[in-house]
Amino acid sequence: MSDSLSESGFDLDHVDRLLTTTRAVRKRLDFERHVSDELIFECIDLAEQAPTGGNDASRRWLVIRDQDTKNELGRLYAEVGTLFINARGRLDGTGHPKERVVSSSAFLVENFSRSPVLVMCAIWGIHDDSGRPGLFDSAIPSAWSFNLALRSRGLGTAYATMLNNKSEDVAELLGIPSGVTTLVCFPVAYTIGQDFSPAPRRPAFEITYFDQWGFTRSQGSQDGSARIEDGPGVVVEIDTDARPKAIWDVISDINMPAQFSEELVKAEWTSDGDPQVGSTFRGSNSISGVREWETDCIVTEWKDRAAFEWRITDAEKPGAIWRFDLAEQGGGSRLRFSMTIGKDNNGTAPRALKDPTQESRVLHERRLVHKANMQRVVDGVKGLVDR
Template sequence: MHLDSDAVDYVLSTTRSVRLRLDFERAVDPQIILDCIDIAEQAPTGGNRSSRRWIVVTQESQKEKIADLYMKAAGNWMIEARDKLAGSGHPNEKMMESAAYLAENLEKSPAIVIPTIIGTHDNSGKPGLFDSVIQSAWSFCLALRARGLGSAWTTAVLSEQDELKSILGIPNGITEIALLPVAWTNGTNFSKVDRTPAREITYFNNHGITFENGPSSPIAFTDEPGVTTEIDIDSSLSDVWRVISDINFPAQYSDEFVSAEWKEDGNQIGIGSKFLGKNANTSMGEWIVECTIDAYEEKRIFGWCTGDPSAPGARWRYELESFGSSVRVRHKVLLGPGSSGLTRIIAELPDKEEQIIMNRAASLKTNMENVLEGMKSYLEA
C-alpha cells in the first residue's frame, strides 16, 4: 500500500484541540467512534498488554452530569478568566475564550469519550501507566481528524476523579486519562500554527547543543554549532526586558564576559547600534570585540552579532515568551560563520576540530546557564 506522506503530514500537523468549531447540532454515528478506537488501539503499549479501556458517553443525562462536574472543576474559573481577559490583549485571551465556550457547551457534544487504563499511577517517576495510553488517545484524535471530526484534549475534570468514577461507574484500580468531546467540525480546513523550528529545539548528543546544518560526523565548524539555554522567571515582561537589554548585567554571573560599553548613546538602542564587549578566559586570554545589534523587537527579542555583521563570529540572542505572570527566557548563541578566536584555534589544531567545538560549547553553556540563574534570582527576589 502506498502511503501519501503529504496527507499523513497534513493530518499530523493540523490536528489540535477544537472547541469553537465543534458542530454540536450534527449527530455522530457511534460506529465512527468505534472505528477510531480500533485505530487508536494499534498504538504501542507497555509489555504489549491490552489494558486500555474506553468510555463513550452519549446519554443526555450522563453528559449533563459530566458537564456539571467539568464546570465545577474548572469551567467557572474559565468563564471568569475569559470575561476578565476579554479585550485585554493578554497572551491567554483567545485560549480562555475557547475554553470557556467548551465549558458552557460541553453537554451539547454528540459524544464524550474518556480513555482509561487498568492500573493506578504510583507517582514514582518511573515509566508507568501514561506511557501506555497517551499515544493511543492522541491516535484517536488523529483518526477523528482524518474523518472530518474534531475533539479537544481536556483534563480539568480529572481533579474530581472520585465523582467522575461515581457518575460513570468506574471501579477503583482504573485510571481516567482525559476527557474528549467528539463532534463533526464546522469545516475541515485547519491551518498549521506557528511552532519553534526543529533546529532550534532539537539537541544533538547533549542537551542544549544545536546545529544550523548537519551535523556532520565528525562535527565541523561549517555545521554552525550553537548553544541554547532556557529558564522560566516569575516576573513581569517589562522587568525581564529591562534586564536582558542591559548589556552589562551578564558580567555579574559570567566568568568570561567582563563588561560592555555602548559606542553611542545607549538610550537610543535599535538595529545597527554598536557596543564593545570585553572578555577574558584562560584559553583565549583577553579580547575586545565590536558587537552590532541585529535583532530587536521590544519585549520579545534582543540580539547582537560579533565582528563583521555580514560574516559574524557569533550571533547572540535573548528571546522572551510571556505567560502572563511569568516569562520564559531563551538565551542562545550560534557560532560563526565568520572568523573568531575559535576558528583560529581550529586552524592550529584541525585534527581536533570536533573536540575544540564541543569544549567551547560546554564552556558557553555553563556561563549562559549561570547568567539565566542569576537573572531569575535577581528578578524574583
C-alpha cells in the same frame, strides 16, 4: 503516482496534512450532527494500535451518550472551567497571545454537554511512582491516535483533561472502579468545515540538542558530527517567577548580564540614543585590570520584553550571534539565552578547521565553556529578579 510518496509508500502530502492540522477544535464542533457508534469503534480500533508498556492491554474507553450524564459531566467540567470563563473576561479584546485559546476553551466549558458524544480514555492502573509502564504513559499515545483518526474522518475534538480534577465525582457518576485512571474526556463531533491550519511552533533546530543538553545546530550536519558550517550553538534556559518586564530591565542593561559572565565582564554602548536595531556596543574582558580582548557588537534585534540579539564584529559575517528571548510561562517567565558560533571573525572557527578530525571535539569543548558561562548569566539574572 504522487511525487510525495515516501520510501514506505505513504503519500506524505496526506500524512503531513493530518499530522499538522489536527487542532484542538471547540467552536467548530457540530453539535447537531449525529456521530455513529461504528465510527467511534473504528477510531478506537485505530487508536488501540498505539504502543503499550509491556504490551499490556489495559486501556479502556467509555462512550457517553446519555444526555443527563453528559449534563452532569458538563456541570463538573464547568466547576473547574470557571478559570477560563474568568480569564476570558480579562483577556477579551486585549490582543493578548492567549486571548483566542482562552476564548475557545471557555466556549467548550459552556458547551461541553452539547457534544453528540463524549469519549473517555482510561487505563487500569494508578500512578504510584513505581516506574512500571502501562499507566498514563500507555494511554497518552492512543489518546492522540484517537484524535488523528477522528480528524482523518471529518471529526474533531479537544484534548480535554479538566475532569481529572474531579476524578472522584466522575468515578462515582460513571461507576468507574478504584484502580482505574481516567485521563481525558474527548468532546467528539463532526467539524464545521475542514480547513484547519498548521499551528506556529518552534522550529526543530531551536529545540533539538545534539550529544549534550543545549547543543544545537542551525542546520543538519552531513555526517552527524558537529561542523562549523552547520552553525553549532548553545542554549540555556531558566524559569523565573518574575514577569517579562522585570527580566527585560535586567537584560537590556548590557552591563547587568555581563557581570555574571567570566568571558564578558564589561560592556558599553558605542552608539548614541536609545538602543535599537543597528545600535552598537563594545564588550571586553579584563582579568586583574589587564584587558584581554575587546569586541564590537551590533544589535540585530531589539523587541521590548521579548528578544535582544546582537552579532559580533560584522552583522553579515558574525563571529557569533548571541540572543536573549523572553516568554511568559505560567505566572512567570522563561529566559532563553542562546548563541551560534560563526564561520568567521572568531578564534574558534580557525581552531576547529585546522584539523578536520578534531573539528567536532574543538566545538564540543568550546561549547562546554560557553554553556557553563551562559548558565552563570541566567542564574545571575534569576537571582536578581526572583528576590
